Amino acid sequence: MLVLALALGVPVLGVGAPIERIVPNVEALSRQPMTSLPPPPLWASGPQTALWTVDDVAAEFRKVTATPPQIVHGSLGFVRPDHRWFLAYVRWFQLLGRPLNLHYQDELFNCVNYSRCFVAFADLLAQNGGEMRGSICVGWATVFNQNSFGGVPAGGGHAIVIAGTSEGLFVVEPQTGTMVALRDYPNRDELAEMNL
Amino acid sequence: MKHCLFLPAIGFLALAPGAAGRNLDMPEFPMPSFVRDDLGGMKEIGFLKFFRELQKGGVQGLDEVEFLDTGYAVLKSDSLPTLAAWLEAACSSVGLELPLARSGNYDGTVLARLLEVATTLAVVRERGKSLAMPIGLLICRRREKWGDLPGDGKRDAYVLIETDKGLLVYDPPTRQLVALSNFSNTADIVTIQF
Numbered sequence: 256m257l258v259l260a261l262a263l264g265v266p267v268l269g270v271g272a273p274i275e276r277i278v279p280n281v282e283a284l285s286r287q288p289m290t291s292l293p294p295p296p297l298w299a300s301g302p303q304t305a306l307w308t309v310d311d312v313a314a315e316f317r318k319v320t321a322t323p324p325q326i327v328h329g330s331l332g333f334v335r336p337d338h339r340w341f342l343a344y345v346r347w348f349q350l351l352g353r354p355l356n357l358h359y360q361d362e363l364f365n366c367v368n369y370s371r372c373f374v375a376f377a378d379l380l381a382q383n384g385g386e387m388r389g390s391i392c393v394g395w396a397t398v399f400n401q402n403s404f405g406g407v408p409a410g411g412g413h414a415i416v417i418a419g420t421s422e423g424l425f426v427v428e429p430q431t432g433t434m435v436a437l438r439d440y441p442n443r444d445e446l447a448e449m450n451l
Numbered sequence: 452m453k454h455c456l457f458l459p460a461i462g463f464l465a466l467a468p469g470a471a472g473r474n475l476d477m478p479e480f481p482m483p484s485f486v487r488d489d490l491g492g493m494k495e496i497g498f499l500k501f502f503r504e505l506q507k508g509g510v511q512g513l514d515e516v517e518f519l520d521t522g523y524a525v526l527k528s529d530s531l532p533t534l535a536a537w538l539e540a541a542c543s544s545v546g547l548e549l550p551l552a553r554s555g556n557y558d559g560t561v562l563a564r565l566l567e568v569a570t571t572l573a574v575v576r577e578r579g580k581s582l583a584m585p586i587g588l589l590i591c592r593r594r595e596k597w598g599d600l601p602g603d604g605k606r607d608a609y610v611l612i613e614t615d616k617g618l619l620v621y622d623p624p625t626r627q628l629v630a631l632s633n634f635s636n637t638a639d640i641v642t643i644q645f
Contacts, residue, residue, distance in 0.1 A: 279536035329560030329608035383545035389556035
């Protein structure tokens with residue numbers, strides 16, 4: 256492990272077992288330009304926004320399907336975005352295609368990557384808007400695509416976005432921006448897993 | 452953990468939810484360096500090899516391990532300081548100072564996802580070979596102390612990265628890094644996801 260620490264330029268600290276730490280290469284980063292993305296919608300954290308636990312999310316699923324997905328989660332509570340903010344965010348995400356060169360590529364940028372990218376930027380914007388109560392209730396999910404939805408033809412496994420907004424659970428196809436309430440999503444009984 | 456300036460907060464209140472503000476400026480997505488194969492191309496690791504790496508790292512129950520792709524690149528470990536610098540700068544650009552993040556409602560899942568997305572976007576930008584980035588998520592219960600992190604049984608999430616030095620566990624707020632085989636909470640892993 257000491258070899259690893261030295262190779263990474265990491266100091267060995269502490270008493271007992273050595274703890275290795277990455278030393279961020281700030282100098283390399285300073286040579287890079289900045290990425291500028293279109294003005295995003297301003298995060299809304301007003302009275303419409305409420306916290307949901309993982310159990311709350313699971314209960315919402317059970318209202319519309321007898322086969323709710325497993326929920327993978329890193330924390331226990333999530334902030335629901337204001338629904339109007341979320342609608343604006345879905346539109347904003349569609350604007351990122353050109354500046355980020357987003358296009359479908361097997362393995363490198365497929366449906367999972369689209370969905371994770373959608374979620375990652377949503378988290379960033381909430382943080383940028385001063386949200387301090389935790390991560391937001393926007394996650395990506397895997398589904399058996401029994402029915403076509405949002406321009407994606409039926410068949411095979413697929414990944415989409417599921418968000419708990421101030422108006423309930425919604426499904427988004429991040430590649431096209433199509434959005435419906437979970438109760439109207441044609442594959443709601445085929446969801447395998449939601450990752451919050 | 453979050454620093455809100457008073458004047459921008461006033462500005463937020465004056466606008467309806469969803470109204471657009473200023474551009475979102477963040478550091479250029481970080482291009483990692485990759486391990487190369489004998490022909491100079493990007494070395495590929497299949498998910499079966501990945502499974503074996505996890506087993507070598509002491510992960511026994513593979514029911515909670517998920518691979519969403521079939522072929523992954525392998526990162527050179529010397530690019531980790533650049534990735535860490537990017538992650539800290541990106542967080543700072545939205546008001547989150549990573550070293551202080553655990554003083555608030557910290558969710559390591561968000562950072563693991565962000566780092567994977569950022570490196571993927573860097574490769575997409577460079578029109579690189581179509582291999583998935585080997586940056587994943589490890590969720591576990593912290594039953595054993597690891598450096599600054601107590602063994603309090605709480606659920607926590609880290610970044611798991613496949614490198615030329617094997618699978619490494621990285622905690623962004625503390626900058627701690629350890630080989631998976633030496634990670635103190637391997638027995639309490641809840642989920643691994645790539």
